[in-house]
Amino acid sequence: MASIEFVKVTKSFDKHDVIKDLDLKIEDGKFTVLVGPSGCGKTTLLRMIAGIDPQTSGSVLINGKDVTKIPPGQRGVAMVFQNYAIYPTMSVRENIEFGLKNNKVPKAERTRLVESISATVGLTEYLDRKPSTLSGGQRQRVALARAMVKQPSVFLMDEPLSNLDAKLRVQMRIELIELHKKLGTTFVYVTHDQVEAMSMADTIVLMNKGLIQQEAPPEIMYQKPSNKFAAEFIGVPPMNIDDLGVEGIKFGFRPESAVLSNEPSGQHFSIRGVIATREMLGSETVYQVKYKNSSYMIKCIEDNFTVDQDAYLEVAPNKMFFFEPDGNRIGEEDARFNNYLEALRRG
Ligand SMILES: Nc1ncnc2c1ncn2[C@@H]1O[C@H](COP(=O)(O)OP(=O)(O)OP(=O)(O)O)[C@@H](O)[C@H]1O
The missing domain is CATH 2.40.50.140 (Nucleic acid-binding proteins)
Incomplete structure (x- = not known):
């Protein structure tokens, strides 16, 4: 479990500030959704938490500790992307086990973890299959399981459902809500889709042009938008x-x-x-x-x-x-x- 905090964070690319003086607290154990139009800086925030692309100035804290100098692998975070990044030549089991092998986790522990996590995401009967024989939703579950075996204290998800068809997206949304409830871990989820944000979030962080427009639970965001941007962005x-x-x-x-x-x-x-x-x-x-x-x-x-x-x-x-x-x-x-x-x- 972990809280995340941005303190006066600025991120610049080629002297252009994409994020400027941002302050944000993401609560421990909550499902927080970062939402906003394309290019508003959502992925940039996620990458700063992961440590893949650190901030230009300011601090990012995980559990109150400045992680600026901590490399991505040691931050206790796991990322799930829209294009899954699963290995086509490996079986589902090998895909899920991969990170554990790399970290030299003993065989018996690996098997136990892979089996318990596969059961949680409903992959038990597919463990010996190749990813190419799975549906989009099942592949997305492999990507989730791969993140889960690391037992991270924070899950970072970048538009993980955007490659799925509309029906499957709705189903996976429900599965993610259930997974979050089961794990009780901090989820930070990036999407440009306000319906995803409204349906899954405990807290929505609405961004535009690198600035936070409003931070609120879905119903408050809808009933009391703080400005015209929020009023027009949320709702169809x-x-x-x-x-x-x-x-x-x-x-x-x-x-x-x-x-x-x-x-x-x-x-x-x-x-x-x-x-x-x-x-x-x-x-x-x-x-x-x-x-x-x-x-x-x-x-x-x-x-x-x-x-x-x-x-x-x-x-x-x-x-x-x-x-x-x-x-x-x-x-x-x-x-x-x-x-x-x-x-x-x-x-
Ligand atoms: N490596 C980079 N070099 C230069 N500019 C970048 C780089 N990465 C991101 N940007 C710029 O930073 C801004 C924010 O990008 P970011 O990917 O965070 O947006 P986003 O909100 O996640 O958008 P989308 O929903 O389209 O993924 C954009 O204007 C983008 O062009």
């Missing part, structure tokens, strides 16, 4: 955001927070728009509603509207968000919040 379709027309303020509401109807019901924000597109997804329907120069995405359980039909789009006041011109969210406790609600109601 993203939050609808538009100009309030007052002091450069923007307002926003989630696609599932709006109600579409044929008659207005007197909700706070009420406009009459036209259905521009309709996506019937089975359990829900996503409509695009056009109103003046704006368009809003609305998610409904029922499928009551057709394209080109007029509809009232209404949102309750407790479902509204407001953002400063610099993107920061204005909380309900802010004295201006009610003024902005009033401005919205008047249209």
Whole structure:
């Protein structure tokens, strides 16, 4: 088990700061997901923890100890990548055992570890197979088992599910959640996929351009995004955001927070728009509603509207968000919040 801490960490490539003065604490035993758009610095953070590509300045601490001078092999961390890095000519057993042999672990102990870990990830019956005869999900489990035999105190995972098809990804997500529960070890997981982050994380660390935008459990990230970036990054379709027309303020509401109807019901924000597109997804329907120069995405359980039909789009006041011109969210406790609600109601 281990906690991880970044203290004033900067990482530069060719004098360009990819990460600048970053402070972050990753809690012991938690499933922490680093999420953000491509190039925001997620992998760079992971590599600094592993010691593969150390920071330019600042410190990385594992269990309170500065690991700057400790080589990757001695940090007690194991990494799992998206392209597995398993050896095609070795059997599953040999792949899992490889690191142990290298570390001169005695044969009896090796066999015990390989068998118990294979059972944990459901590979027992595949131990004598070659990786080429396994499915993508089974190969991903070999990569996990290879990391697990090292009995690390931290698992670092870099988009480990991105090579799998959609159905398998969902299944592996559940398996990873269960594995984390079983092991109780610190997991640090990198992804650009907000659904993965929402479904697996104890804590989400949302990054953009090398800066942390918000650090929070999934439900807080969703209900109380700290800024416009977080509001738009988490959630599918993203939050609808538009100009309030007052002091450069923007307002926003989630696609599932709006109600579409044929008659207005007197909700706070009420406009009459036209259905521009309709996506019937089975359990829900996503409509695009056009109103003046704006368009809003609305998610409904029922499928009551057709394209080109007029509809009232209404949102309750407790479902509204407001953002400063610099993107920061204005909380309900802010004295201006009610003024902005009033401005919205008047249209
Ligand atoms: N070895 C390197 N030399 C120069 N620039 C690099 C190097 N490694 C990463 N970068 C730059 O650092 C930034 C962050 O890269 P990083 O791989 O951490 O992003 P990421 O968030 O993991 O993105 P992705 O989701 O695409 O993997 C990018 O702009 C990238 O171009």
